[in-house]
Every structure is written in C-alpha cells, then in structure tokens.
Amino acid sequence: MKQISANHLDDDSPGKFKPEKPHLINRFRHHYPYLAKLTVWTFLFLGLILVLFFQSPPNSSYSSPISSDPSRRSLKTRSWGGPVWEKRVKSSARIRSRTGVSVLVTGAAGFVGTHVSVALKRRGDGVLGLDNFNDYYDPSLKRARQALLERTGIYVVEGDINDAALLKKLFELITFSHVVHLAAQAGVRYAMVNPGSYVNSNVAGFVNLLEACKNANPQPAVVWASSSSVYGLNTKVPFSEKDRTDQPASLYAATKKAGEEIAHTYNHIYGLSLTGLRFFTVYGPWGRPDMAYFFFTRDILKGKTVPVFEGANHGTVARDFTYIDDIVKGCLGALDTAEKSTGSGGKKRGPAQLRVFNLGNTSPVPVSSLVGILERLLKVKAKRVVMKLPRNGDVPFTHANISLARRELGYKPTTDLQTGLKKFVRWYLSYYGSSRKSDQ
C-alpha cells in the first residue's frame, strides 16, 4: 500500500498539471487513466481513515484545556459507555436501604474518597465513584483502593470531571440526590511544579461539575472538599470559619479559595445547595504517599534522611493532623444535614443552603513530635535533618476551631495522632510489607 501510494505521487506529480487552459481538455484525455487511478486510491485512502476513526473508543471525549500537562497524559485514552458499562453504573448507584440516598463520589479512588464511599455503601446508600486515576502519585495504590471499592460493591467510573459529556451521561442515567466532590489536585508544594494541574482540576473541573449539577433535574446537594490551607497567613488561632481567607500562601490554597467563591456563585444564581469542608491535614490507612507522615514512614524504614521543617527563629512547625475516620464522620454529617437544592434544570426557584465547615482535630502537633511517634511505632531511629521551612506554600501551623461543625454536623473527632498513626503504620506494614522496599 505504502509503495503504491508513493508511485502514485511520482506518476501524477503536480508538475504535470500546470493550468494552461488551451490544452486543458487534451491534457485531461491524455491523463485520464492516471486520474482514474488517482481517484480510486484517494477513495481507498479515505475509506481507511474512516475505518480507523470508527474503530477508536466511542466516548474518549476527555480534552484537557492544559494539553501540555505531562502528569495527565494518561487521561486521554480513557473511555466509557456501552450497555455493560451502563448496567454497572446503575447497579452501583442502586439504593439498598429504606432511608438511603444516591451519591456520586468524585475522586472515589483517592484517599478520602475511598473511605467515604465505603462508609456510604455500608449504610445502604447507592454509591457511584468517578476517578481519573492520574499519576500524581503511584496509580497502583489507587488501583488497590479501586479493588477494595469493587469488593464493597462500588463501581468507579474511569473518567475526568472535565469531561462534560461523561457527567451529562451519568446524570441522565442516575438521579443523584447528593454529590460528594473530592476529586482535586492536592498537595501544597507540588503547586510550584505543576501549577496548571491545580487550575485544571480545582477550578475548571469544579466549574464543570457544578454545571452538570445545576443542569440536573432535580439538582443534587453538593458536599465538597475545601482545605485548611485557605487560612494561609492568618495568625489568629484557632482558625474559625469567620476568619479572613484572602491571603493564600500557595496556588493550591488559592484554587481552593477560588472554589469557595465559585460555590457562592452557583448557590446564588442556580439555587445549588453547597457545603464546603475545610479538611485539616488528613492522615490514615490508604493515605496519600505525597504527605509527610506517609513518606517519613517510608524513609525512616529505608534509613533515609527525614527533613523536619522549622519556622523562623527555630520556631515550631505544627499541624492539626486529623484522622480519616473522623473526617468520614464529618463528611457524612455534612451530607445528612444538607438541604435540597432549590433549582431545577438550570433555574433557581428560591434561596438554597451555602455552608463552610472546618474539619480538624483541634489539637495541633509539632512535626518533630510526629517523627518521634513514628520512630516509636516503627522501632527505628529517624535520621532527622532540621531544615528551614521552605518558601513553597507551606504555612507554619494550622489549628481548627470546630465549634460550628460540632453544632451543625454533630462532628466530634475522637482519634489522637498517636492512636491514628498506630493504625496507619499497621496498614502500611501490611500493605507494603516490613521489607522496607516500598518505592512509593
């Protein structure tokens, strides 16, 4: 085929078709056999292109507005659709208890997403997961979480929140009463490496999701993950929802803060019920390998150095570390107290609920103490290197005032860092083995 085409080009090269009008008809007669051949081969070639086009996945409609983003290259081959797929979607979203609700969980194969999905499913709610399985951190951990979800009866649709056609399809198939939106580009420090991914997921993706929610009829109530990082350079402690959040210290924080403003807009214009949850450094089993407690554990076991940040004038750097089970209870409390959206099909019918809550432990712990607890649990001395807090978006401390969440959601964290890390370390060793080999 390739050879014939090449010959064709040689035989009928453009040089033989100079547009000299007086001789055009004669030339046409002279070249007729060649033209006929050219036409046949052109049709064959076009036919081949059409065959290849229709053989490509039917719904691989993901398109990233930031095409140069290397961490997301793998997303472009994702596909969805078809009767088998639709059956799985419907089965996963089926409510199995009298009081159950139907929930779409975005970021379901993520750390918080997995735990929240399982908790909802266990109490009889219909749960459908959505996750793009990007490679910000080891995707095999996400696949292992997916396997766990599947064992619980939860199907995770492989797709991106920026895929409007996919979201439309999901809302056509299922009447979701709630959306728990946890899909995001997380991590404070990575925002300096790949800023586009934060805009893509936390701003563009969030807007795309809210568009789908506002167009749905009935509209779902939305509970979504904001972040303690919105407090930025706030020095008033403990951080209250009433405090200023206009001084973000990282692009991550800025995109989460943008999310809170976007939520206001969709509530105001379309009557969407929206609850933002400001998570405070969530940790626990099945956690994120990019977080300090996780890679400290790995590096202590490997005998590698552990960089422990300190503030100005040897000041303590501390976090209000919050255990995953407490966060899950906060998420379910938010979902259960969420009022219905008031709009339908893109039209507002009345004022709707708009809330923001801190979900922290309200007991900050210095990072050096975190390392001490890990040393005792792992029975290995860490090779600590004290370093100045880099100017990369980190803030020196966080501390949540949780009285609003306690009052409105019945939120009451019960796990201290020592107890929570014990559970994490047990999981870590069972998942990776104590071989000290994990390369996550």
Ligand SMILES: O=C(O)[C@H]1O[C@H](OP(=O)(O)OP(=O)(O)OC[C@H]2O[C@@H](n3ccc(=O)[nH]c3=O)[C@H](O)[C@@H]2O)[C@H](O)[C@@H](O)[C@H]1O
């Ligand atoms: O609450 C949030 O909203 C955010 O929480 C989390 O951010 P952080 O609180 O910064 O957690 P994490 O990176 O684990 O650092 C923990 C501590 O270790 C210190 N730290 C960190 C790295 C290091 O090498 N050395 C060090 O001392 C570091 O200075 C810090 O004091 C989520 O990642 C983020 O996605 C978001 O959800």
